[in-house]
Amino acid sequence: xxxxxxxxxxxxxxxxxxxxxxxxxxxxxxxxxxxxxxxxxxxxxxxxxxxxxxxxxxxxxxxxxxxxxxxxxxxxxxxxxxxxxxxxxxxxxxxxxxxxxxxxxxxxxxxxxxxxxxxxxxxxxxxxxxxxxxxxxxxxxxxxxxxxxxxxxxxxxxxxxxxxxxxxxxxxxxxxxxxxxxxxxxxxxxxxxxxxxxxxxxxxxxxxxxxxxxxxxxxxxxxxxxxxxxxxxxxxxxxxxxxxxxxxxxxxxxxxxxxxxxxxxxxxxxxxxxxxxxxxxxxxxxxxxxxxxxxxxxxxxxxxxxxxxxxxxxxxxxxxxxxxxxxxxxxxxxxxxxxxxxxxxxxxxxxxxxxxxxxxxxxxxxxxxxxxxxxxxxxxxxxxxxxxxxxxxxxxxxxxxxxxxxxxxxxxxxxxxxxxxxxxxxxxxxxxxxxxxxxxxxxxxxxxxxxxxxxxxxxxxxxxxxxxxxxxxxxxxxxxxxxxxxxxxxx
Numbered sequence: 001x002x003x004x005x006x007x008x009x010x011x012x013x014x015x016x017x018x019x020x021x022x023x024x025x026x027x028x029x030x031x032x033x034x035x036x037x038x039x040x041x042x043x044x045x046x047x048x049x050x051x052x053x054x055x056x057x058x059x060x061x062x063x064x065x066x067x068x069x070x071x072x073x074x075x076x077x078x079x080x081x082x083x084x085x086x087x088x089x090x091x092x093x094x095x096x097x098x099x100x101x102x103x104x105x106x107x108x109x110x111x112x113x114x115x116x117x118x119x120x121x122x123x124x125x126x127x128x129x130x131x132x133x134x135x136x137x138x139x140x141x142x143x144x145x146x147x148x149x150x151x152x153x154x155x156x157x158x159x160x161x162x163x164x165x166x167x168x169x170x171x172x173x174x175x176x177x178x179x180x181x182x183x184x185x186x187x188x189x190x191x192x193x194x195x196x197x198x199x200x201x202x203x204x205x206x207x208x209x210x211x212x213x214x215x216x217x218x219x220x221x222x223x224x225x226x227x228x229x230x231x232x233x234x235x236x237x238x239x240x241x242x243x244x245x246x247x248x249x250x251x252x253x254x255x256x257x258x259x260x261x262x263x264x265x266x267x268x269x270x271x272x273x274x275x276x277x278x279x280x281x282x283x284x285x286x287x288x289x290x291x292x293x294x295x296x297x298x299x300x301x302x303x304x305x306x307x308x309x310x311x312x313x314x315x316x317x318x319x320x321x322x323x324x325x326x327x328x329x330x331x332x333x334x335x336x337x338x339x340x341x342x343x344x345x346x347x348x349x350x351x352x353x354x355x356x357x358x359x360x361x362x363x364x365x366x367x368x369x370x371x372x373x374x375x376x377x378x379x380x381x382x383x384x385x386x387x388x389x390x391x392x393x394x395x396x397x398x399x400x401x402x403x404x405x406x407x408x409x410x411x412x413x414x415x416x417x418x419x420x421x422x423x424x425x426x427x428x429x430x431x432x433x434x435x436x437x438x439x440x441x442x443x444x445x446x447x448x449x450x451x452x453x454x455x456x457x458x459x460x461x462x463x464x465x466x467x468x469x470x471x472x473x474x475x476x477x478x479x480x481x482x483x484x485x486x487x488x489x490x491x
Contacts, residue, residue: 067111067112069113069136073121119141132383136380174195174372193405212237217354218356236255238253250327264454265457270368274288274439274441275441275448299462325346413428
């Protein structure tokens with residue numbers, strides 16, 4: 001476990017004005033349509049001032065050098081930590097460092113962070129149970145956050161007066177998805193890069209698009225014509241048993257690469273279905289066994305995955321799959337269904353690749369649905385001694401995350417060995433603004449997603465109704481316990 005101590009000094013982070021202009025102006029409306037909106041559209045032609053979307057509207061306050069203590073979980077697959085130790089010339093690291101410098105100087109605080117790899121945040125839990133005011137902010141694995149909230153160990157957002165979920169740097173919809181009932185305990189937004197790390201996307205091989213004279217995926221996405229049918233049409237055009245031996249392996253050419261965990265479940269959710277939905281009170285319900293839309297989406301997903309040998313999975317079951325990465329780099333797959341956390345492994349690819357969302361079911365849907373399969377939760381323990389100060393610092397960090405850190409994250413995502421893909425900026429906004437959460441995919445992944453759904457996709461099983469019915473009683477009991485805990489602990 002390491003501790004990071006920040007000295008408040010002013011350093012400059014340079015992010016190109018053209019990049020910021022692109023990322024801030026491209027927005028997706030509530031219907032999912034890709035609309036380019038003008039900031040401050042009510043401004044007259046004679047006025048050039050534009051509103052700052054990252055203005056947190058907080059009054060500057062001197063907290064007298066207070067040590068703001070953070071407890072964070074980190075692992076190799078996501079960005080769980082909040083602080084950076086120092087400037088090192090890497091764009092994301094330096095943006096994170098500048099974020100904490102800006103907030104530290106503005107409010108005269110000193111940040112410290114304990115970083116661990118414990119999925120249960122045991123040290124933080126023990127401190128709370130001992131009634132110790134040890135941390136101002138806990139950044140925990142989503143499953144640990146669920147337990148903390150159920151047991152009444154953390155404060156609801158209603159007791160954190162300066163957190164404003166209506167601000168652009170928070171994702172209010174995802175926050176509601178992730179929480180249960182009327183008591184919300186953890187906000188989701190730009191401060192949590194882990195959510196974006198585990199957001200689904202498709203990479204496409206630009207050289208193969210050209211070689212096979214296929215339609216431009218960017219245009220298809222923007223024109224809302226990027227559908228399941230169009231996707232299968234394009235994959236069918238490239239599939240080939242290259243060596244002619246009748247055996248489909250890494251020596252052949254495919255429409256799509258992707259582990260079932262990433263590709264299959266993301267394709268399922270692109271239908272805008274979830275194994276766990278919410279009722280009118282924002283409580284989770286396991287209605288999948290009788291949900292005709294979910295059943296139809298499941299069967300459609302199976303059809304697409306196994307159509308015309310278009311899909312290849314190395315079946316390693318792990319992350320950062322070297323075999324599939326090599327196939328993609330060798331121009332033997334048109335698409336790669338994966339997540340943001342996996343893109344870094346493709347940075348040395350000689351051929352340029354682009355990033356797009358998973359397709360929509362058909363044009364009548366009118367928008368894209370993107371799976372965010374995981375999140376790290378920001379929690380404030382019940383032992384906190386000053387909720388005004390804490391919520392103000394969290395809000396300021398969130399605003400600086402939107403202003404500095406997310407543009408840097410985008411910069412890394414769109415930069416390859418050979419080029420900087422400007423067109424992908426707009427795609428990243430579409431992906432980010434179309435995210436949905438299925439609690440069966442995160443909070444209860446062990447019981448539902450990993451418990452049986454992924455293996456059923458792997459085995460091409462269409463016996464989904466009986467599988468869901470078999471588990472309905474136990475899942476419902478789990479949900480009832482969570483609902484009771486959330487509703488009682490916030491009172």
